[in-house]
Amino acid sequence: MSHIPADLKYSKEHEWVRVEGGRAYVGITHFAQDELGDIVFVELPDVGTEVRANETFGTVESVKTVSDLFAPVSGTVVEVNEKLADSPELMNSSPYDEGWMIVIEMSDTTELDALLDADGYESFISQ
Secondary structure (H helix, E strand, O other): OOOOOOOOEEOOOOEEEEEEOOEEEEEEOHHHHHHHOOEEEEEOOOOOOEEOOOOEEEEEEEOOOEEEEEOOOOEEEEEEOOHHHHOOOHHHHOOOOOOOOEEEEEOOHHHHHHOEOHHHHHHHHOO
16 A cells, blocks of 8 residues: 555545645645656646636646546645656655645635545545
């Protein structure tokens, strides 16, 4: 079983959220990058884009497939990981650190309650 950081929240679409104040750092989980295989391209929204929980905000392309990315919370994109444009493989090698995708200034922090904790996510992916 892959390591699932205990301090993060998780969506059933395999995104993780690290909350820092009113901001949510968002990335894809180790499980997701493992399922996708080698990531070759990621399409992310521009800073200033409004995103809504459970709606798509971009795509990730691997050697196997193209997958939609779903926002785990609603709000405004305030930062985009520019490194991913040239090095999308960071999502494979460092999904919880250097491979983060976007930062959302959350408009409704209660949406975090709908996400899974590490134990819940581990149960979800082992079904």
